[in-house]
Amino acid sequence: MDAQAVESVGHPWPGLTLLGIERHRHSAIIAARPHPALCWLSEGAVRLTVAGRSYPMQDTGCALLPAGVDVEITADGDDGLPLQVWLLRYRVSPELESLQRSEPVLLPGDSGWRADLEELAESIDDVDPLGLLRTQSRFQSMMVRQLDFLQLQETRSLEDMRQQVEDTIVYLHHAYRRDIRIEQLSEQTKLSRWQYNQLFKSMTGGTPLQYLTELRMDQAKRLLADPTRRLRAVAEQVGFRDEYYFSRRFKQEVGVSPSVYARMTAVPSLRVCAVHSLGDLLALGIRPVASTRTQMTWLGYMDCEPLDDPPNPDQLAALRPDLIVCPSYLPKEMHTRLSSIAPTVLLDWQDPIGDRLAKLGRLLDRSAEAKAWLGRYAQTAAHVREEVALRDRTAAAFTFHEQRLYVYGGHNFGHTLYSGLGLQPPERLHERMTSGGFPLKWRCIKTEELADYAADWMFLTVEDRDRQAAAFRAITDSRSWREQSAARRGQARIVDHRWGLYDATTLERHLEAMRTMMANTDPQTAKK
Numbered sequence: 052m053d054a055q056a057v058e059s060v061g062h063p064w065p066g067l068t069l070l071g072i073e074r075h076r077h078s079a080i081i082a083a084r085p086h087p088a089l090c091w092l093s094e095g096a097v098r099l100t101v102a103g104r105s106y107p108m109q110d111t112g113c114a115l116l117p118a119g120v121d122v123e124i125t126a127d128g129d130d131g132l133p134l135q136v137w138l139l140r141y142r143v144s145p146e147l148e149s150l151q152r153s154e155p156v157l158l159p160g161d162s163g164w165r166a167d168l169e170e171l172a173e174s175i176d177d178v179d180p181l182g183l184l185r186t187q188s189r190f191q192s193m194m195v196r197q198l199d200f201l202q203l204q205e206t207r208s209l210e211d212m213r214q215q216v217e218d219t220i221v222y223l224h225h226a227y228r229r230d231i232r233i234e235q236l237s238e239q240t241k242l243s244r245w246q247y248n249q250l251f252k253s254m255t256g257g258t259p260l261q262y263l264t265e266l267r268m269d270q271a272k273r274l275l276a277d278p279t280r281r282l283r284a285v286a287e288q289v290g291f292r293d294e295y296y297f298s299r300r301f302k303q304e305v306g307v308s309p310s311v312y313a314r315m316t317a318v319p320s321l322r323v324c325a326v327h328s329l330g331d332l333l334a335l336g337i338r339p340v341a342s343t344r345t346q347m348t349w350l351g352y353m354d355c356e357p358l359d360d361p362p363n364p365d366q367l368a369a370l371r372p373d374l375i376v377c378p379s380y381l382p383k384e385m386h387t388r389l390s391s392i393a394p395t396v397l398l399d400w401q402d403p404i405g406d407r408l409a410k411l412g413r414l415l416d417r418s419a420e421a422k423a424w425l426g427r428y429a430q431t432a433a434h435v436r437e438e439v440a441l442r443d444r445t446a447a448a449f450t451f452h453e454q455r456l457y458v459y460g461g462h463n464f465g466h467t468l469y470s471g472l473g474l475q476p477p478e479r480l481h482e483r484m485t486s487g488g489f490p491l492k493w494r495c496i497k498t499e500e501l502a503d504y505a506a507d508w509m510f511l512t513v514e515d516r517d518r519q520a521a522a523f524r525a526i527t528d529s530r531s532w533r534e535q536s537a538a539r540r541g542q543a544r545i546v547d548h549r550w551g552l553y554d555a556t557t558l559e560r561h562l563e564a565m566r567t568m569m570a571n572t573d574p575q576t577a578k579k
Contacts, residue, residue, distance in 0.1 A: 065144050065146035067144070067190065067194050068141055068142040070141055073140075076481075077481075079123075081121065087117055089114075089194065090115075090116055091139070091168070092113070092135070093137060095127075095134035098125045099116075101116065101154075101155050102154075114155050114158070115158065117153055126473055137164075139168075141194070158197055159200065159246075167189055200249070212240065212242065212250060216251050216254060217254070219239055220255070222239075223236075223263055223266060227290055228288060233260060267289040270288070271285055275313040275316060282298070297309070306396045315373055321415070322340045322370070322371065323374045323376060327398060329346040329352065331398075331407055331555045334424050334554075335408065339376075340370055341357070341372070342358060349548070364385075364392060367393075378397065378398060379399040380400060398411070400553075404554075404555060428562075432470075439566060444507045445506035446469075446509070447468075447505075447506040448511075449509070449510065449511045449512070450493065451514075451520075458496050458504055463552065464550055466553065466558060477503075498525065498532070502535075508543075508569070509538070511527070512548050544568070
């Protein structure tokens with residue numbers, strides 16, 4: 052083919068160019084920009100307000116936003132989980148302008164984007180030409196999938212597609228024993244596998260495979276309640292040909308092996324020892340027979356046997372527990388010893404509260420109670436936000452632990468302030484939380500850094516035994532603390548260490564305490 056022929060069939064190459072990435076972990080108002088944006092919610096629930104119109108979004112929801120409009124992101128918090136919203140601004144070449152819309156368009160997101168977005172955020176300012184090409188290529192791949200779904204949605208009604216996905220969900224409930232392929236389900240709806248997965252997740256909160264696995268495990272738990280059923284028969288009846296693979300998957304999902312679960316269900320009243328997560332168990336209506344003295348004291352719950360911290364295995368063995376709940380950071384040697392006494396479940400202390408409660412719910416047949424707690428917490432938080440009128444106020448929480456000062460992130464006290472009450476972190480803390488490099492729990496800081504975290508409200512948790520410690524007094528007597536505007540207004544509070552805990556019972560108490568502490572107080576006008 053000569054140059055003339057090549058020139059005759061050439062055409063401008065359509066393109067989307069990524070311009071910038073923002074990450075928000077709390078409510079925010081984003082001023083109008085001259086370029087459109089892709090908004091992806093990876094955690095929590097939000098309400099987008101664009102040109103006076105409200106658009107609700109759930110976990111992994113996605114929205115294409117037009118250029119030139121203000122966008123308000125408001126945390127709904129219906130699921131009680133932390134909030135994380137990504138906003139990707141991009142430029143559109145003229146060849147693709149017909150695909151743009153003048154109003155926001157809600158679409159399913161993709162749970163697999165998280166890793167891609169982390170990499171995009173790191174490489175957006177890359178000066179290496181090949182690195183820039185990779186960045187733009189990854190972004191365009193994400194956008195092609197969204198625009199492809201948009202075109203499909205405009206040729207077929209969303210309600211029609213949802214009904215077809217609903218039909219496959221009904222099919223799963225009848226056919227979970229069979230060998231089911233996800234491709235088979237998507238073919239029934241005439242959607243691509245990716246489109247089917249995203250729409251399925253927007254409707255159920257999980258992928259088709261997750262949904263099928265949970266369905267099979269729920270059925271398996273019912274079958275295991277019958278002591279006459281053999282493990283192989285249970286595995287086959289819920290769709291697993293290999294009983295050993297079934298056992299591994301069951302333990303991953305429920306927390307204990309099928310045989311252990313069967314023994315637990317045979318016990319009329321399960322004897323649980325809470326080396327960890329006492330507050331979570333109480334929120335689910337579980338009354339442990341024993342817990343550590345530390346947890347019992349902090350929660351003010353004395354209706355069980357006190358354990359040493361760390362626990363004494365001989366003391367635990369004497370209690371004849373049916374289940375021991377422990378933290379993931381338990382030393383391996385201790386875990387081995389406790390596992391020889393009774394089934395021992397490890398809970399990851401870094402997990403969001405919703406994930407922890409869900410795991411305990413699956414294990415103890417309290418899933419309904421776990422969901423009820425999340426709904427109750429979200430409702431109470433909404434009432435407190437409305438009553439106290441904390442909109443656009445900032446807050447920061449700190450803790451004095453082992454002679455060092457820490458500032459909280461999005462967990463512990465930070466969960467109450469930001470996810471629960473919808474308060475804003477101070478600018479410096481916001482920058483660190485949105486950069487992706489801030490630990491979920493806390494970050495150690497120096498006393499002189501307190502000015503970087505100045506806020507309308509400031510809280511410092513400390514154990515009673517440390518209140519007179521020289522290192523703690525050096526913090527509270529320092530100019531960095533005393534000269535904060537919050538301190539001058541009486542809104543820099545030193546509170547008990549238990550307010551730094553992260554369990555369901557404490558989080559509920561936080562809301563009531565904050566209601567009392569902040570009611571009828573305006574950080575802009577209050578006086579000391």
